[in-house]
Amino acid sequence: MITALAVVRVTSLFATAMFSGVFSLLSAVLFVGLDAVDVAFTEAAVGAGISTVLVLGTLALTSRHEKPSKASPVVPLFVVLVTGAALVYGTMDMPNIGSDTSPAQTHVSPDYLERSVHEIGVPNVVTAILASYRGYDTLGETAVVFTAGIGVLLLISGLRRRREDDNESEEEGGTS
Amino acid sequence: MDSSTTWEFFVGHVSYWLFIVLMMTGLYIVVAKGNFVKKIVGLNIFQTSVFMLYISIGKVDGGTAPIYPVDLNIDPDVVYSNPLPHVLILTAIVVGIATTALGLALIVRIREEFGSIEEDDIVEIEQGIARDENERYRNATGNRA
Known part of the structure; x- marks a missing residue:
């Protein structure tokens, strides 16, 4: 896990894309270990699959190597260390991992686990909550994905049209 | 403890x-x-x-x-x-x-x-554009601005 992220500092962007895919797969394994099989499934498909393909596609359209940054790494390092220290300080009040009396375990989740059998009747509780109790989240998610899809299409389709315009500049003035 | x-x-x-x-x-x-x-x-x-x-x-x-x-x-x-x-x-x-x-x-x-996906290059290009625009503005206002 730590190894995958340590090597993300290579300058070849192709290797970066591959390492991010490996990182996603390893995190999917970690999710299985944490009992989140649905999340592991999605992470392996989306994180390791689709996002690697997207990054590779972008690399094909742009360049493959990065230039070393001229700015000094001291300021970012300082910012990162301060943020990390604040976050670690924040974990001091958190319950131990795996504790079954923590607030996250005692609030609404027992209700979901208990009632979803009678009210929904689906064996997988995650599906039951996702589609029913928290259906509005999924609705919002579809809205976000829809918006992002439109955005990507607008950005990319404009690209193709402009390239054609460059090639046949005499035939401009068509529908836009 | x-x-x-x-x-x-x-x-x-x-x-x-x-x-x-x-x-x-x-x-x-x-x-x-x-x-x-x-x-x-x-x-x-x-x-x-x-x-x-x-x-x-x-x-x-x-x-x-x-x-x-x-x-x-x-x-x-x-x-x-x-x-x-x-x-x-x-x-x-x-x-x-x-x-x-x-x-x-x-x-x-x-x-x-x-033509680049590096932050440094793009900052440079944008500074160049801004410089040109300033120049043009100064010329257009006759160095009064």
């Missing part, structure tokens, strides 16, 4: 700290690297470590995945992990890939406009 509770505290929290280290690595890549594709990958790492932290909150010792037997005969002795973080993170993963896709499309567009 005697040594056994300190040890328990350490074991119970060390995974959170590892996730935070991962998170900060992602943040460092976003802030320090000049290449835009690298920044997006860093953002993904940051995001995935937040997911890990979140899922780890829902873990119960000795628990299993929150899926019941198909016949819905539930054994009351079986402990199930908390399903709610899983649901929220499922949504977050999909939203994350949507933002990644949009960011990468923006990178493609930037590359088309500026």
Whole structure:
């Protein structure tokens, strides 16, 4: 896990894309270990699959190597260390991992686990909550994905049209 | 605090700290690297470590995945992990890939406009544009501005 992220500092962007895919797969394994099989499934498909393909596609359209940054790494390092220290300080009040009396375990989740059998009747509780109790989240998610899809299409389709315009500049003035 | 509770505290929290280290690595890549594709990958790492932290909150010792037997005969002795973080993170993963896709499309567009995907180059080009515009403005106003 730590190894995958340590090597993300290579300058070849192709290797970066591959390492991010490996990182996603390893995190999917970690999710299985944490009992989140649905999340592991999605992470392996989306994180390791689709996002690697997207990054590779972008690399094909742009360049493959990065230039070393001229700015000094001291300021970012300082910012990162301060943020990390604040976050670690924040974990001091958190319950131990795996504790079954923590607030996250005692609030609404027992209700979901208990009632979803009678009210929904689906064996997988995650599906039951996702589609029913928290259906509005999924609705919002579809809205976000829809918006992002439109955005990507607008950005990319404009690209193709402009390239054609460059090639046949005499035939401009068509529908836009 | 005697040594056994300190040890328990350490074991119970060390995974959170590892996730935070991962998170900060992602943040460092976003802030320090000049290449835009690298920044997006860093953002993904940051995001995935937040997911890990979140899922780890829902873990119960000795628990299993929150899926019941198909016949819905539930054994009351079986402990199930908390399903709610899983649901929220499922949504977050999909939203994350949507933002990644949009960011990468923006990178493609930037590359088309500026011919580069390095932050340093683009800052330079933009400063050049601003200088030219200032020059033109000064000439147009007859050096009065």
